[in-house]
Amino acid sequence: MAAWFTRSSGLARLLSRRTTKMASPAIFGSGLGPLSSDPPMPAPGFGASSAGECLRSLRHLGSGKAGEMMSQVDDRCGDQMLDFPGGKVAFVPEMRFLPASPSERINCYRVLDYNGQTFSGSRFPEVGKEVAVKMYSDMITLQVMDTIFYEAQRQGRISFYLTSNGEEAINVASAAALTMDDIVFPQYREPGVLLWRGFTLHEFANQCFGNKLDYGKGRQMPIHYGSNRLNYYTVSSPIATQIPQAVGAAYSLKMDGKKACTITYFGDGASSEGDFHAALNFAAVLEVPVIFFCRNNGWAISTPTTEQFRSDGIVVRGQAYGIDSIRVDGNDALAVYNAVHAAREMAIQECKPIFIEALTYRAGHHSTSDDSTKYRSTDEIEHWRTARDPVSRFRKWVERNGWWSDAAEEEHRGNTRKELLRAILIAERAEKPPLSELFTDVYDHVPSNLHEQEKLLRETIKKHPVEYPSDVPV
Amino acid sequence: MAMALRTIGRRTSFLRRGFSSLSEATKAPTDGKLINLFSAINQALHIALDTDPRSYVFGEDVRFGGVFRCTTGLADKFGRNRVFNTPLCEQGIVGFAIGLAAMGNRAIAEIQFADYIYPAFDQIVNEAAKFRYRSGNEFNCGGLTVRTPYGAVGHGGHYHSQSPESFFCHVPGLKVVIPRSPFQAKGLLLSCIRDPNPVVFFEPKWLYRLAVEEVPQDDYMLPLSEAEVIRQGTDITLVGWGAQLSVLEQACEEAAKEGISCELIDLRTLIPWDKETVEASVRKTGKLLVSHEAPLTGGFGAEISASIAERCFLRLEAPVARICGLDTPFPLVYEQFYMPTKNKILDAIKATVKY
Structure with a gap:
């Protein structure tokens, strides 16, 4: 919302208080003349020069109604403490700016070392x-x-791929740490989640080839998987758009009392998008069971994290929004x-x-349209x-347990x-x-303009059949 | 905030913007009460929440009743879990709403002013509109309705006056609906909320308090994608939507005094729109005028003009007239100059009829 209405709101409150004394509704249309002779409104405890300004600054700082905030000023705090929405705030005489970052970086939880051995004390x-x-x-x-x-893809058999x-x-x-009732809002580099849930190699291949068995009906580029059966919402290319959606879906789980x-x-690139910040803030405020899983792999296509943000990675943003x-x-x-197992328990309970925030590395190119040796x-x-490969590290642990072999x-x-x-x-x-699927699912029913366009298109195809791919049934 | 908005109501009354919203054909049933447009919206929201336990109303300042009072009393009646404030972030509101709708709920999201819908543009255009199509109907967010006040209000300037509907009319997968009166607003909003497609519902904020008419208290719906002929005529067809209908109607009355018979059509749903009703009317009158508050260039009037030129080329007796907002940002002190006012419309009616 614009500052204009916020200000006019504060002004309106002022006006309304004053005009009750004057009992003259005409003031609303007559400018600010009468105000100048009025004494300023008291603004206890806030040091603001007017109630209007006070309300504005409150709006900046937080939640709750202005009226409630006014009454929360606690005289018992004296001049040592400000009882402010969100808790008491101590006054200090020294002027200290918060440092841009803490002296030590946030540490990183780990169970297995590079040799696949567990640290003592790991559970x-x-x-x-x-x-x-x-x-x-x-x-x-x-x-x-x-x-x-x-x-x-390199052989030209599918149009695109992303490892x-x-x-x-x-x-x-x-x-593996989730249950099938948990709902997944993926970006695009998480096909392993779908694989774990039972998406078959045929299903992956059907999507990449965009054939008639692809659930997405050939409408999206390869790797845009989705499955209602497996609670895996269909991938879309825009970055970070899925994050606030996951919050809305979690609100639904909360309202339905689901244990999920x-x-x-x-x-890491997505953490710069507005949707990321919107989602974290909404989730914290609305208290919903969602796990934000950030794959900080160091690279957003060619942009390294040093050119993406100045904070200590992304984990600190979670805390800044009031999230464990x-x-x-x-x-x-x-x-x-x-x-993830612990996060799930906490989120639901x-x-x-x-x-x-998972620290990792995008060991492949961004996609088949990218050559990452040009920038790293x-x-x-x-x-x-090699040295930091997650698969061989896990294999060492599994083998050491006698559960795996060459x-x-x-x-x-x-x-x-x-x-x-x-x-x-088979998928190829x-x-x-069929062509008719070009026009379905735009809406729940095909509207008349699309019927009309389908008819015209079919006439064109009849006239110029060679212009159109022969493998799409007309 | 409420006080500031009451100001709007008072000011608008000085402008003597007449209003009569009912067509001759479809008078509202007489069991209703006289209520204004925000109360009609409020009634629709009460009914929507009452009839479907999986429906939610949320947005900025919604819990206390909203800056335009449309959500008054909802939180008290249905609880703070179903009617709630969100942080001040439009992309968050719509993103959240899509996720909620995608789980089988009716998510009724309020964007406080249409002027502030742009941060949510990506979520609406790239996500909501394509949710069903891109998944091959594995998923949909059809339960999503975005409500937002639009249009001039007498003193709103750049950022409290815009009519951004045409941006959304370029997006397959969305429905765009704009009511002209309290009776229409209630019936159309209930249809939008229950429609299995994402809808952007623009509310004419000028009329929130100003437009008053008899509205049945019960649950009723009005059809989407059906235009309504609200005044029969023979000389020229006028097409508009939302608050502009009252201006067009005044122009019709003035024209009638000069012996010109205007047929007036409320498009109601902008996409997918009812071409057939407009076409049938133009086939009868041979002339068309389209009017909207949004800037002329690239406005939805252009789409209507082109479509009717395609369908009725040999029947048209004059160029299609477009009386719209100017191609400037919405200006504060120049509002009256910017607006597609009654006399601009009247002059264009006369010029088109005499062409």
């Missing part, structure tokens, strides 16, 4: 053999998917699992948002791909590869969605 009782093996094998599946789909290289632990471990939360994923927040090692599957060193990429690895990779290649062949040969 991770939740991940047993079955879950751990599924986690690891899904991470492998995600890697195989990324390799083969990336290659398929999750380096973020496999975030994808799979966060999904929403989780929304986004990157944690920073975790995003390449440590167990740390991610534990953090206490009906509040939780913020997680191959040494840097290689270091993260043979199991070979078999799973081989089978996945075979199954995916088959899924791609499948028909595209």
